[in-house]
Amino acid sequence: MNALPSNLPGHPNPRKFIYQSLADAIRPPERLPFTQWLPRNIVLVDGPSAGEPWSAEGAPYLVEIAECLSDDHPCNLVTVRKSEQSAASILALSWCLYIADREPANTLYGVPGIDNLQKLNGQKLQPLIDAWQKRIGRTVIVPQTSRSGRGSTAYEKRFSGGFLSLANANAVMDLSMVTARKGVKDELSKWQEIPGFGNPERLFFGRFTAHRRTKDWKILEISTPEVDSGDELAEAEGHCRIDRSFRKSDQRFWNCICPECATTFVHAEDRLKIDHAHPHRTVYPCPACGHDISEAERVIALSLAAGAHWKPTCDVPDHPGFHIDAFISKMMSYEAIAEDVIAAKTEIEKKAIANLVFAKPYKFRGDAPDHVRLLAHVEKHLKRGHVPPKGLILTAFADVQMRGIWLEVMATAPNRETWCVDALYIDGDTADHNGPVFQQLKRETIDRDFPDAFGRLRRLDALGIDSGYRAHIVYAWVRNNQRAHADTGRDLILATKGLKGWGRPALGQPALVDIDLGGKKIAQGAKVWGIGTWPLKVTVYGDLRQEVPPPPNVPLPPDGYCHFGDWCDENYFKQLTAEVLEDIKFRGRVTSQRWTKTRDNHFHDCRVGNVALTDYLGLSSTTPEQWVALAQARGLPPELTEVTLFTPRPLALTHASAAAPGEIKKKKAHERETAPQSSPDAGWLKGYDVKF
Numbered sequence: 001m002n003a004l005p006s007n008l009p010g011h012p013n014p015r016k017f018i019y020q021s022l023a024d025a026i027r028p029p030e031r032l033p034f035t036q037w038l039p040r041n042i043v044l045v046d047g048p049s050a051g052e053p054w055s056a057e058g059a060p061y062l063v064e065i066a067e068c069l070s071d072d073h074p075c076n077l078v079t080v081r082k083s084e085q086s087a088a089s090i091l092a093l094s095w096c097l098y099i100a101d102r103e104p105a106n107t108l109y110g111v112p113g114i115d116n117l118q119k120l121n122g123q124k125l126q127p128l129i130d131a132w133q134k135r136i137g138r139t140v141i142v143p144q145t146s147r148s149g150r151g152s153t154a155y156e157k158r159f160s161g162g163f164l165s166l167a168n169a170n171a172v173m174d175l176s177m178v179t180a181r182k183g184v185k186d187e188l189s190k191w192q193e194i195p196g197f198g199n200p201e202r203l204f205f206g207r208f209t210a211h212r213r214t215k216d217w218k219i220l221e222i223s224t225p226e227v228d229s230g231d232e233l234a235e236a237e238g239h240c241r242i243d244r245s246f247r248k249s250d251q252r253f254w255n256c257i258c259p260e261c262a263t264t265f266v267h268a269e270d271r272l273k274i275d276h277a278h279p280h281r282t283v284y285p286c287p288a289c290g291h292d293i294s295e296a297e298r299v300i301a302l303s304l305a306a307g308a309h310w311k312p313t314c315d316v317p318d319h320p321g322f323h324i325d326a327f328i329s330k331m332m333s334y335e336a337i338a339e340d341v342i343a344a345k346t347e348i349e350k351k352a353i354a355n356l357v358f359a360k361p362y363k364f365r366g367d368a369p370d371h372v373r374l375l376a377h378v379e380k381h382l383k384r385g386h387v388p389p390k391g392l393i394l395t396a397f398a399d400v401q402m403r404g405i406w407l408e409v410m411a412t413a414p415n416r417e418t419w420c421v422d423a424l425y426i427d428g429d430t431a432d433h434n435g436p437v438f439q440q441l442k443r444e445t446i447d448r449d450f451p452d453a454f455g456r457l458r459r460l461d462a463l464g465i466d467s468g469y470r471a472h473i474v475y476a477w478v479r480n481n482q483r484a485h486a487d488t489g490r491d492l493i494l495a496t497k498g499l500k501g502w503g504r505p506a507l508g509q510p511a512l513v514d515i516d517l518g519g520k521k522i523a524q525g526a527k528v529w530g531i532g533t534w535p536l537k538v539t540v541y542g543d544l545r546q547e548v549p550p551p552p553n554v555p556l557p558p559d560g561y562c563h564f565g566d567w568c569d570e571n572y573f574k575q576l577t578a579e580v581l582e583d584i585k586f587r588g589r590v591t592s593q594r595w596t597k598t599r600d601n602h603f604h605d606c607r608v609g610n611v612a613l614t615d616y617l618g619l620s621s622t623t624p625e626q627w628v629a630l631a632q633a634r635g636l637p638p639e640l641t642e643v644t645l646f647t648p649r650p651l652a653l654t655h656a657s658a659a660a661p662g663e664i665k666k667k668k669a670h671e672r673e674t675a676p677q678s679s680p681d682a683g684w685l686k687g688y689d690v691k692f
């Protein structure tokens with residue numbers, strides 16, 4: 001040991017540091033199963049029990065999942081289909097720390113989207129690591145001393161015997177450089193096809209190739225569900241990924257014990273007896289004896305002490321799958337579930353309840369809104385071509401046909417309320433990108449001044465053009481007319497194409513394509529932006545169904561409400577509602593769904609395109625302060641630019657859970673935090689400074 005340097009520059013006790021490091025690396029870890037390790041190591045860092053040690057009491061259903069994750073359990077794959085407020089996410093992160101401490105292996109942790117990746121490290125993992133190491137008085141994760149090159153980084157945690165690598169599952173670069181033996185597929189239902197590379201799950205599993213022969217790999221899949229494609233075998237493209245995997249597992253459900261007759265039962269959402277007038281009186285009738293199980297009885301019925309347990313419903317010996325819903329979560333209650341169900345009116349809200357409360361995928365209803373009702377709701381005071389006071393974002397979308405161009409100009413408020421500012425058809429041959437039709441398109445869009453409510457003139461913030469019919473002509477026109485947005489420097493004009501399927505972002509990253517114009521080729525001369533039309537169609541239909549509350553309520557339009565002027569005629573509304581979502585059947589069984597047009601649908605496409613553009617402009621990621629800055633820049637009077645006006649309405653409810661000490665602040669299911677569907681570089685308004 002004389003060879004060891006007697007001083008490390010800058011370190012107070014270099015010998016002790018080196019010997020301790022060696023000892024830590026050499027000493028075999030004490031044998032301790034994950035289930036016993038959890039309460040001795042993990043300190044909860046958020047939620048009602050923040051600061052307290054992890055306890056099986058809080059979430060008894062997690063114990064058996066933890067058993068499956070230890071190296072001595074023979075399974076390779078564990079699937080958890082979960083609701084929110086289930087405490088299951090903390091188990092996934094805790095498992096990674098257990099791996100670092102006791103069963104070291106290279107571990108890959110995939111999350112969808114760069115925003116989620118940053119949030120995962122900054123708000124969840126690093127605080128959990130800090131609280132853990134403080135509690136055990138040891139350093140297991142090598143600190144972030146990045147200069148040496150051997151320390152941890154934000155997205156790679158190094159430890160003796162391996163590393164934990166955090167990766168954006170929706171980007172191919174992140175998944176192609178690591179070989180792993182253990183992995184977590186977090187929020188799996190929001191993993192999206194990667195353009196040019198395909199299925200992100202296949203790319204993820206590619207990192208485990210070295211361990212496939214020896215079968216000593218282990219992967220935990222965990223997610224709230226998303227969309228039910230209608231395929232009874234769950235195999236259709238776009239079917240919720242966690243549901244697909246759960247249905248291939250042994251499908252374990254948590255069996256509760258009736259306090260009256262001691263029969264075991266699994267909660268079913270349609271059995272809940274909701275008291276609409278008094279949600280706190282909501283009960284669950286026992287399927288065996290009919291006894292109305294109260295909230296206080298529920299908490300006992302689901303406990304380990306009462307004998308509650310997991311029971312598989314399918315005979316798949318080597319793939320455990322667990323279903324965790326709000327019924328078995330101690331952070332929820334019958335009352336909270338009832339309130340969520342009562343509050344859910346729109347398709348989007350109902351989907352949120354299914355996904356986040358009942359942990360089930362949601363099958364969208366795809367019938368079109370009634371165009372006659374929409375026509376009856378036009379507002380005579382709106383002026384064609386004028387931007388209304390709250391319309392801070394102004395977009396236009398053009399649907400280019402073989403003959404003629406359909407165009408809608410739309411204004412959007414921070415609460416997603418929209419106004420059709422203009423809707424028109426430009427007739428003529430579209431074969432020439434310099435021809436009169438495209439010249440008029442320019443006059444009606446990027447060269448047009450739109451008067452606003454404050455005596456100013458506004459210009460478009462973005463123009464989208466569908467390139468489906470006349471691709472190369474559209475590319476050429478966009479190329480010749482492109483300009484940068486005056487405030488952001490980003491492209492003002494976007495050539496787009498619609499993409500089928502669920503699970504796609506509103507507007508993904510652009511692809512570079514070659515232009516061929518009259519024989520003259522320009523390699524990668526144009527950008528094309530894919531629009532994930534299917535989820536947007538559902539959003540548009542949901543918003544079109546919104547109603548202004550009738551008297552005696554305050555007639556305040558709800559978030560997302562759509563306004564139309566009286567120049568919007570029957571043809572406009574017929575086109576706007578011209579698609580329906582249909583089941584596709586093969587040999588008598590439903591295999592998937594598809595959107596089908598029932599008549600001309602150009603204004604439908606224009607509306608979907610406009611909503612996609614608001615996503616490009618960062619509608620979903622803009623902060624109240626940024627809206628204030630934009631409102632001031634747009635010349636809104638001071639009384640309309642207070643920050644509170646742009647803060648999401650305070651709908652959060654307070655529920656007192658029988659299980660948890662004190663009160664839990666809880667939002668309704670559709671308002672809870674989910675992974676943003678926006679493009680990774682959304683945040684159009686980040687350049688604005690707030691001036692008060």
Ligand SMILES: [Zn+2]
Nearest residue numbers: 258261286289
């Ligand atoms: Zn009973």
